Amino acid sequence: MVIVGAGFAGLAAARDLTQQGHDVLVLEGRDRVGGRSLTGSVAGLPADMGGTFVGPTQDAVLALAAELQVPTIPTYHDGKNVILWRGGARPYSGTIPRLSLAGLLDIARLRWQFERLARSVPIAAPWDAQRARDLDGVSLQEWLRSVRASASSHNLMAIMSRVTWGCEPDGVSMLHAARYVRAAGGLDRLLDVDNGAQQNRFAGGTQQIAELAAAELGARVVLDAPVRRIERHGAGVTVTSDQGAAEAGFVIVAIPPAHRVAIEFNPPLPPEYQELAQHWPQGRLSKAYAAYKTPFWRANGFSGQTLSDRGPVFITFDVSPNDDGPGVLMGFADARAFDSLPPERRRHEALHCFASLFGDEALEPVDYIDYRWGTDQFAPGGPTAAVPPGSWTRYGPLLRKPVGPIHWAGTETADEWTGYLDGAVRSGQRAAAEVSALL
Amino acid sequence: MVIVGAGFAGLAAARDLTQQGHDVLVLEGRDRVGGRSLTGSVAGLPADMGGTFVGPTQDAVLALAAELQVPTIPTYHDGKNVILWRGGARPYSGTIPRLSLAGLLDIARLRWQFERLARSVPIAAPWDAQRARDLDGVSLQEWLRSVRASASSHNLMAIMSRVTWGCEPDGVSMLHAARYVRAAGGLDRLLDVDNGAQQNRFAGGTQQIAELAAAELGARVVLDAPVRRIERHGAGVTVTSDQGAAEAGFVIVAIPPAHRVAIEFNPPLPPEYQELAQHWPQGRLSKAYAAYKTPFWRANGFSGQTLSDRGPVFITFDVSPNDDGPGVLMGFADARAFDSLPPERRRHEALHCFASLFGDEALEPVDYIDYRWGTDQFAPGGPTAAVPPGSWTRYGPLLRKPVGPIHWAGTETADEWTGYLDGAVRSGQRAAAEVSALL
Numbered sequence: 001m002v003i004v005g006a007g008f009a010g011l012a013a014a015r016d017l018t019q020q021g022h023d024v025l026v027l028e029g030r031d032r033v034g035g036r037s038l039t040g041s042v043a044g045l046p047a048d049m050g051g052t053f054v055g056p057t058q059d060a061v062l063a064l065a066a067e068l069q070v071p072t073i074p075t076y077h078d079g080k081n082v083i084l085w086r087g088g089a090r091p092y093s094g095t096i097p098r099l100s101l102a103g104l105l106d107i108a109r110l111r112w113q114f115e116r117l118a119r120s121v122p123i124a125a126p127w128d129a130q131r132a133r134d135l136d137g138v139s140l141q142e143w144l145r146s147v148r149a150s151a152s153s154h155n156l157m158a159i160m161s162r163v164t165w166g167c168e169p170d171g172v173s174m175l176h177a178a179r180y181v182r183a184a185g186g187l188d189r190l191l192d193v194d195n196g197a198q199q200n201r202f203a204g205g206t207q208q209i210a211e212l213a214a215a216e217l218g219a220r221v222v223l224d225a226p227v228r229r230i231e232r233h234g235a236g237v238t239v240t241s242d243q244g245a246a247e248a249g250f251v252i253v254a255i256p257p258a259h260r261v262a263i264e265f266n267p268p269l270p271p272e273y274q275e276l277a278q279h280w281p282q283g284r285l286s287k288a289y290a291a292y293k294t295p296f297w298r299a300n301g302f303s304g305q306t307l308s309d310r311g312p313v314f315i316t317f318d319v320s321p322n323d324d325g326p327g328v329l330m331g332f333a334d335a336r337a338f339d340s341l342p343p344e345r346r347r348h349e350a351l352h353c354f355a356s357l358f359g360d361e362a363l364e365p366v367d368y369i370d371y372r373w374g375t376d377q378f379a380p381g382g383p384t385a386a387v388p389p390g391s392w393t394r395y396g397p398l399l400r401k402p403v404g405p406i407h408w409a410g411t412e413t414a415d416e417w418t419g420y421l422d423g424a425v426r427s428g429q430r431a432a433a434e435v436s437a438l439l
Numbered sequence: 440m441v442i443v444g445a446g447f448a449g450l451a452a453a454r455d456l457t458q459q460g461h462d463v464l465v466l467e468g469r470d471r472v473g474g475r476s477l478t479g480s481v482a483g484l485p486a487d488m489g490g491t492f493v494g495p496t497q498d499a500v501l502a503l504a505a506e507l508q509v510p511t512i513p514t515y516h517d518g519k520n521v522i523l524w525r526g527g528a529r530p531y532s533g534t535i536p537r538l539s540l541a542g543l544l545d546i547a548r549l550r551w552q553f554e555r556l557a558r559s560v561p562i563a564a565p566w567d568a569q570r571a572r573d574l575d576g577v578s579l580q581e582w583l584r585s586v587r588a589s590a591s592s593h594n595l596m597a598i599m600s601r602v603t604w605g606c607e608p609d610g611v612s613m614l615h616a617a618r619y620v621r622a623a624g625g626l627d628r629l630l631d632v633d634n635g636a637q638q639n640r641f642a643g644g645t646q647q648i649a650e651l652a653a654a655e656l657g658a659r660v661v662l663d664a665p666v667r668r669i670e671r672h673g674a675g676v677t678v679t680s681d682q683g684a685a686e687a688g689f690v691i692v693a694i695p696p697a698h699r700v701a702i703e704f705n706p707p708l709p710p711e712y713q714e715l716a717q718h719w720p721q722g723r724l725s726k727a728y729a730a731y732k733t734p735f736w737r738a739n740g741f742s743g744q745t746l747s748d749r750g751p752v753f754i755t756f757d758v759s760p761n762d763d764g765p766g767v768l769m770g771f772a773d774a775r776a777f778d779s780l781p782p783e784r785r786r787h788e789a790l791h792c793f794a795s796l797f798g799d800e801a802l803e804p805v806d807y808i809d810y811r812w813g814t815d816q817f818a819p820g821g822p823t824a825a826v827p828p829g830s831w832t833r834y835g836p837l838l839r840k841p842v843g844p845i846h847w848a849g850t851e852t853a854d855e856w857t858g859y860l861d862g863a864v865r866s867g868q869r870a871a872a873e874v875s876a877l878l
Contacts, residue, residue: 137609170576170829226703228667228681242667258717262701264665264816271723271778271813274820278697278720279827284710339710374710377703381713388827390609 001435002027002239002248004227004263007035008051008421009409010254011213011221012064012428018217020436025248026217027241029226029378032207033214036382036411037421039205042369043291043326046205047319049371050287050382051421052330055192055199057185058422060429061209065202068212072200076295076318077193077303082357084308085155089357095192097156097307106150110157111187113147117174118182123415126179127396136393140177141169155309160191163315163332164419166283166373167386176387183418193305197420201319206421226378229264236405250438252431254409257399258282259380269403276395279388280412282381284335284374288313288350290365295320295327297358304329306357312338313353326366329354339372346370384419385412400427407431440874441466441678441687443666443702446474447490447860448848449693450652450660451503451867452874457656459875464687465656466680468665468817471646472653475821475850476860478644481808482730482765485644486758488810489726489821490860491769494631494638496624497861499868500648504641507651511639515757516632518740521796523747524594528796534631536595536746545589549596550626552586556613557621562854565618566835575832579616580608594748599630602754602771603858605722605812606825615826622857632744636859640758645860665817668703675844689877691870693848696838697721698819708842715834718827719851721820723774723813727752727789729804734759734766736797743768745796751777752792765805768793778811785809823858824851839866846870 001017003010006028014024032038036050054061054072065072083090083097090097096107121129129135138146140161144154154169161169164180184190190197202208214221225241236249253260257280260273268274295318297304304318313331320327331350338346347368354362373382400413409431414423440456442449445467453463471477475489493500493511504511522529522536529536535546560568568574577585579600583593593608600608603619623629629636641647653660664680675688692699696719699712707713734757736743743757752770759766770789777785786807793801812821839852848870853862 226667228665258700261697261819266816268814268816271774271811271820274813275720275723278717278820281714281717284714335710372710374713375707377705377707380700381710381717388829390827 002246002251005254006033006221008424009428011210012425013252013409013432014217015213016429016432024220025246026221027225027227028223031223034207034210037206037210039207040369042289043367047289048205051206053198053201055197058417060425061422064425065209070202070209073203074200075193075198079301079303081303082306084310103152106153110149110153118178121178121182123183126175127393132393136173136175138174139170139389140172140174143174159314165386166285166383171386173387173389175392180418227263231266232404250405250435252407252409256282257412272398276398279391280385283386284381285383286333286335286338286372288331288333288370290329291367292327292365294325296361313350335374339374407434441685441690444693445472445660447863448867450649451864452691452871453656454652455868455871463659464685465660466664466666467662470662473646473649476645476649478646479808481728482806486728487644490645492637492640494636497856499864500861503864504648509641509648512642513639514632514637516742518742520742521745523749542591545592549588549592557617560617560621562622565614566832571832575612575614577613578609578828579611579613582613598753604825605724605822610825612826612828614831619857622855666702670705671843689844689874691846691848696851711837715837718830719824722825723820724822725772725774725777725811727770727772727809729768729793730806731766731804733764735800752789774813778813846873
């Protein structure tokens with residue numbers, strides 16, 4: 001069995017199949033494992049440049065982490081959150097910031113409409129939703145307009161779109177948005193810290209999970225081995241990477257759909273698959289970390305959690321190890337405003353965003369680091385696919401439909417927690433089960 | 440100088456640069472030159488599976504063909520055309536079939552509205568059109584709805600969309616459609632035989648032009664050399680293909696934008712380029728040829744040119760060498776209905792389409808051949824990009840903007856006859872001129 005990609009999906013598949021006694025070979029194009037989980041370092045502390053958080057019902061990745069003895073810690077959220085909106089910073093509690101009463105009522109209405117709609121979409125077959133064609137015919141933005149969202153509601157949904165799919169609301173199909181939220185268990189689950197997807201994180205970073213899983217697999221994982229060609233023949237497949245050719249009965253391709261374009265299939269995939277890969281683009285999202293001597297905002301009663309309409313940093317979290325220091329702020333940065341800046345300018349902009357939220361102390365970090373997923377060859381982009389209008393109804397049924405001995409994994413192909421580390425693990429396990437049943 | 444791709448764009452660039460005395464190396468991923476020009480064979484006669492026709496104002500490809508002494512012949516169009524519409528076949532003359540008077544008036548109005556709109560779009564900077572955001576915010580289909588196109592007009596525009604971009608009207612941005620038509624010189628130029636893009640063809644096929652150009656370049660063209668990596672450094676670039684690494688001051692990447700995803704750039708391209716490549720998908724179009732003892736339809740007074748709403752073959756042309764035989768029908772087939780069929784079934788469907796237009800004699804060919812561009816790894820798809828809403832206004836300014844020593848060619852980057860062989864030649868010449876000015 002050959003597995004293409006040593007992200008969470010590929011490694012989860014390899015682990016399951018190995019445990020069942022099958023031979024596996026995992027070919028990874030990068031010089032590291034983890035895929036969109038990448039733990040860098042800021043002020044000597046681990047800093048997740050990709051997937052970071054974990055929360056309730058993400059049982060697949062939690063179980064994997066537990067087996068590998070990687071502990072979680074709660075996301076810090078004592079104190080006041082801050083929203084910076086139209087130039088004014090205001091504290092608030094919980095997930096929804098303090099807006100005017102009219103603003104809050106509009107958000108409440110929109111949430112209700114969105115959730116009702118999401119519940120109408122069958123996760124495993126969104127193209128079968130009653131209004132599938134209508135919903136897939138419009139972007140999230142067009143939907144917001146059609147339900148007359150207020151400007152504040154629109155801005156909040158835009159922030160959700162940026163952080164969730166790495167795109168503006170006009171870049172993602174409403175059917176995808178609704179399905180995605182349902183796959184996460186609803187808006188609260190997706191957006192919240194308490195009892196939501198941001199509830200916990202891994203103190204040592206998420207990539208260690210991949211590294212430990214890869215260590216167990218040992219020589220079965222080959223780095224610097226981008227796969228160039230997958231040939232099907234009577235007995236299975238020949239998978240050719242920069243490290244040579246491998247024969248196998250099956251191959252699991254555990255990479256983002258958009259990156260499938262980079263592999264030559266021979267005989268060619270059915271043409272619809274080629275089209276799918278060209279219509280399932282990744283979003284783009286960047287991250288900035290600043291480390292300080294202490295988490296000074298905590299002393300002032302702030303949680304470190306913020307929302308901002310100023311940019312380029314538009315959401316922050318406190319990922320400090322403890323109260324005494326160092327203090328670490330993590331910010332999600334709007335790639336479109338951020339990525340094209342030179343390094344010094346990115347640092348400047350991010351620190352000024354932090355300062356607009358927490359005061360001028362934020363301008364003097366002891367360390368700073370950022371990462372732009374849009375420069376990543378293998379992602380390509382991030383955090384996950386920003387599926388445009390039309391793609392689910394046209395190509396959705398093929399997203400993970402095997403082609404002979406070729407099976408598909410990757411978080412984009414998951415039914416639960418699509419786009420998350422948990423979805424990646426589940427997709428790998430599902431593909432392993434498919435193949436296992438045929439062996 | 441390294442050139443990636445030995446299609447018409449890459450070869451035109453190589454030719455110009457060589458004539459100016461520069462060293463070039465053309466790396467081609469396929470085992471042949473020509474790109475989306477591929478001449479197969481039916482009943483021993485050349486049959487163009489890709490680019491076929493040439494017409495007035497396509498001066499770049501005409502000049503290249505003349506220099507290489509490749510003659511053109513007129514497209515046969517004596518006799519009656521046929522339209523098969525809602526089950527009934529009717530003869531007509533010219534480009535626009537005989538519909539009801541109301542139908543003709545509606546088509547005339549739509550053409551007028553479309554042309555007026557196309558004239559408002561600056562070809563070299565469509566994002567600067569006065570209504571650029573509005574036009575790029577809707578698909579051709581949404582535009583047709585907004586101007587209340589009749590069902591017949593809609594069907595005719597759908598046929599144009601399928602044959603021009605390889606997509607349904609909901610797959611292409613109205614801004615792209617308008618710009619594309621303007622780049623061809625208007626709807627008549629684009630659609631007509633007489634004085635239009637289908638006026639002539641090359642008796643020996645289009646690929647011979649590429650073959651002759653490549654023969655002149657000799658060992659400078661390397662086949663089976665898919666480019667994997669382009670590294671920029673102080674002195675220029677290192678381009679690594681399956682045939683090894685090459686150093687050069689500049690590289691011209693002459694491949695479809697969608698296929699840029701398959702090349703690793705180091706340092707990475709600015710992230711917007713990665714996004715562009717994921718938002719400039721190719722369409723999908725297929726072709727079927729049937730050869731008969733004679734062009735029997737000619738004897739019955741038919742030109743061989745037809746339009747059909749039945750499918751999968753929806754447009755036909757007579758490409759027979761002469762009246763005495765063999766007779767050769769070329770049909771454009773709707774890839775979505777055609778490509779997934781097994782070979783025998785494709786033949787059956789295509790022949791029955793021909794028979795519905797020309798009678799049962801068409802069921803007994805002496806030879807048959809088809810080609811599905813959706814199965815082509817390097818195209819990927821065809822005939823050209825079906826640019827969806829949003830892409831031109833977001834990414835258009837980068838489409839051919841060089842990144843340091845990396846320059847861009849390919850018919851999608853052309854200002855005149857974008858999507859045609861002529862646009863490909865022009866794009867290669869433009870990229871060669873860019874680089875030449877820097878040498």
